[in-house]
Every structure is written in structure tokens, then in C-alpha cells.
Amino acid sequence: MESIPRKDCDCSQCRSKDKKDVRFRSSILIDKKIMIDASPDILSQLRVDQIKNLDTVIITHEHDDHTGGIKHLLKLHRDLRIIRLKPGQHFKLLGLDFFGFRIEHSKMAPTVGILINNMVYIPDSASLDFALKYLQDVKVAILDGSSLGRSFGGHMAINDIIATVKPYKNLKTTYFTHNGHTHKTHKEMEQIVKSLGDNRFKIAYDKLEIQV
Ligand SMILES: [Zn+2]
Ligand SMILES: [Zn+2]
Ligand SMILES: [Zn+2]
Numbered sequence: 001m002e003s004i005p006r007k008d009c010d011c012s013q014c015r016s017k018d019k020k021d022v023r024f025r026s027s028i029l030i031d032k033k034i035m036i037d038a039s040p041d042i043l044s045q046l047r048v049d050q051i052k053n054l055d056t057v058i059i060t061h062e063h064d065d066h067t068g069g070i071k072h073l074l075k076l077h078r079d080l081r082i083i084r085l086k087p088g089q090h091f092k093l094l095g096l097d098f099f100g101f102r103i104e105h106s107k108m109a110p111t112v113g114i115l116i117n118n119m120v121y122i123p124d125s126a127s128l129d130f131a132l133k134y135l136q137d138v139k140v141a142i143l144d145g146s147s148l149g150r151s152f153g154g155h156m157a158i159n160d161i162i163a164t165v166k167p168y169k170n171l172k173t174t175y176f177t178h179n180g181h182t183h184k185t186h187k188e189m190e191q192i193v194k195s196l197g198d199n200r201f202k203i204a205y206d207k208l209e210i211q212v
Helices: 047-054 070-076 129-135 159-167 185-197
Strands: 029-031 033-034 058-060 081-085 090-093 096-101 111-116 119-121 140-144 174-178 201-203
Touching: 033 159, 033 185, 047 070, 058 070, 096 129, 111 129, 119 129, 159 185, 185 201
Parallel strands: 033 058, 058 081, 119 140, 140 174, 174 201
Antiparallel strands: 029 033, 090 096, 096 111, 111 119
16 A cells, blocks of 8 residues: 555546545554554654654554554654554553454455454455454444455455445444545545445545544
């Protein structure tokens, strides 16, 4: 996964003037202390003082778009705790429950999804089969938005993800992150996921803040 806009591309997504169409690679920051995945863009995503306040980085899998920032973080913050989460691994951090479960995505890079209290985070997935029991139970899901229309290279298409989770009424909001080069703007993508699903489906964007 690469950032948007792409160099030398003049599609409407890459030419968009909407700030929501400028995308670094995906991470989430929880309570300003815990980060999930460390993309190579990390120094642009977080100010240096924010990095010093980080407590822990949790890694979902060993692909460069998720780990390429670790070396930058460790240069600024030697004591940073890095957890390469394994399926079945459970721990509590800052009062939150974290649980890793296996996700199909890459043969070379075993991948986990993460259950955090009432939320599931799965930025990369070829299939959600191993995640269904968690998705049936949580309020918020953040899922793989890499691909629209058809699946490719370890990424299940947004269309198929929506068809899978739409029946789960427990899910109050599903965000798509890890958004790919779909040639559609954020605004257009919001319309598309709404029409494939309903108002509960949203497209995440850089610096989006949510309360769970
Ligand atoms: Zn483009
Ligand atoms: Zn990956
Ligand atoms: Zn990725």
C-alpha cells in the first residue's frame, strides 16, 4: 500500500483538493499512547513530541507499510515498547483489553486482527472468516479499504466486506481504512459504501478521531 496522491497520476482521486484525499499509510493512535502499526510515514504523521509520549506500538504483520516506521520511532524513543501481536495473545494496556486473532492476508507475513474492547481493527484482510465471531459482537469495526470492486493481492474487496458484515446489526459503524488507489475521491467513496451498505459504512481519513 502506498500513500495518496500517487506520483505522476492525474486521476480524480490524486488531483482532488479535498484534504481527506491526502493519505499517509494507515495507523491508529489510541489515547495518544498506543499506536497500532508504524508506517514509513510516521514522522510526518506524528509530531516528535507526540512520539516521545507514545507508550507502545502494536504490529499487525511484517509488511513494510506497517513496520517501516519502527526504526524512526526507536531513534527518537529508545524505550518504546514494540509488541508483535500473535494470534491468541491477550493483554491489558491503559485499562483496555487487547486480543490478537489470525487473519488471512499473506503467506509470508502472518497477520492478526485486533479486538480492543468493543472494537475490531483489521487493516489488511484477504478473508474475514476468522474474524466473524468478533465482528458479530462489537460496535465498531475498522476494516480493509484497499480494493473496490474486486479483491487483489491479499485484500478482500470493499464490496465483499460490506456484503459480509452488513447483516450484523451490532455494528453501529464500520470504517474503511488502508484506503487504496481506487481513482475515486473520499466523497465518491462515501457514497459508494453507503449505497453498497447503508449509513453505518464510512471511509476513514487521516486525522479522523473516533470515540468508542
Ligand atoms: Zn491516481
Ligand atoms: Zn499487508
Ligand atoms: Zn498494509
